[in-house]
Amino acid sequence: MARIDVRKTYKLYIGGAFPRSESGYSYEVTDSKGKFVANASLASRKDVRDAVVAARKAAPGWAGRTAYNRGQVLYRIAEVMEDRRPQFEEAVRQSEGVSAAAARGQVDAAVDRLVWYAGWADKLAQVIGNANPVAGPFFNHTAPEATGVVGVLAPQSSSLLGLVSVVAPVIVTGNVAVVVSSYARPLPAVTFSEVLATSDVPGGVVNILTGDATALGPWLAAHMDVNAIDLAGVAGSPELATSLEVAAADNLKRVRRAPDAEPDWTAEPGLAAMTAFVEQKTVWHPIGI
């Protein structure tokens, strides 16, 4: 007798827990050929609200950790991802419709990307910080600090590498993230949240909502308790991106603007994604007394 399929309904990842959507809605996720794969929770604006509360709660603890420790935690995420390679490869292959070899390549790149950002945790300050020469008896230096709660609209087509490439640079500097995953390809993000839950990342540091970025984006952009927003997920919709930028201006959010089209995530990322979400703090300290 044929075995009955286990038809899964995946949940959201908020504050280290896996709740259902507050709205109770879910939606069907299909593979690249339109075949049913699983159900995913359809996050509502109230889930955005709850996720921001959870993120805000986690923010001081995460920013207060040493950069070295944050690097270790990011490296640990990469280790756990490595352990779940087959699951990630399957999810990427199903959602993006690529060959098994290409999916394997994506997972490799995603793990490498995490390791790369993990290395930056305790080095970014040396590169973008500075000891400033000033005309007075002061030791004057500038160092980057976390911005706070960052809303991230994850890329719509690159479901794993794109996701990792926007989340890792946010959290490595001590920010916490509220992520809206790709709408049509949420399953790699769901698996990623299961990885986060089991890899020393404190609850609330990364919150992953599966749902529609065009519906949730405006709430996230207008939310007064969100300090910055990455609009990568609305690449290619300039009108929506502009309206989100306008909404974000109300509380002077830092905005990482949406590119015209989704970039090639395999390219060398550079520092821009990290420096977009840090505050430079300059300290004057008297010397020679």
Place this chain on the structure above:
Amino acid sequence: MPTTAPTDPVPGLAAYSEVTASEASLRRFLHGLPGVDQVGAEARAAGLGTRSIKTTAKAWALDLAIRMVDLTTLEGQDTPGKVRALANKALRPDPADPSCPSVAAVCVYGDLVGEVKEIVGDRVNVAAVATAFPSGRASMDIKLADTRDAVANGADEIDMVIDRGAFLAGHYLQVFEEIVATREACVRPDGTHAHLKVIFETGELQTYDNVRRASWLAMLAGTDFIKTSTGKVQPAATLPVTLVMLEAVRDFREATSVQIGVKPAGGIRTAKDAIKYLVMVNEIAGDDWLDPDWFRFGASTLLNDLLMQRTKMTTGRYSGPDYFTLD
């Protein structure tokens, strides 16, 4: 609907003078009150908590809840500066929005009443905790002197704690007499009296039956309000405990035509919780109690959440704690 009232047909407080005449009769009366169905009370409270209050009803509930807040600070580290800041917040909880109502009262320790009074005047009441708050363990003379001091400083309301040790030991008449004496200490030279709230510290009373007994005991002793907790003991206010107290004030009014207020305090931190309480007040006691004169929230962090929800309703976007004072 079953009531907790005795089957005495005669209304009026006078009918109970015999009940409070002796330790034995008081005990007989209090232990004769019907027991609380614990499972039923908790299920009913949980059921009422699922009501969905939206749009205009929510806006109305939020404003009412703000008007019902007793903005409280009861810390050893309270300074005159801190309570002055709190008093200003009580007057204008949301400085950005003039349509936001003031809270009901500011609740502080007795020695800080003057500081608050200087700022709020008669626009917001000043409540003072007295009678060796929060433990209630001191000699009677000290408790009464504590109360008189606070009243002399200008307190409009006195929050007293009962001696839970005496209550649990079954010395009901002692507790009764303490409340009566404190009520007398609340009288001002001009004959008016400061409103008396009696705190049971329900977290220490162990059972709902005890909460019901304590409620009747305090109401018979002539209190104006019954209050759940000091906020210093966990669990503080819970929905089922407040439900039992609301039933008691409802039944007391049926029996005596005297209306008593209820104040849950401690542990109510979100606007959602506050609205659950308001639903319960309406359903259990009735809408006569939906007024700051008859229902209060003892809280400090609750106010910020109410303001954030209110701002969300007026601006259409979620607000954050950065835009309200820390307290």
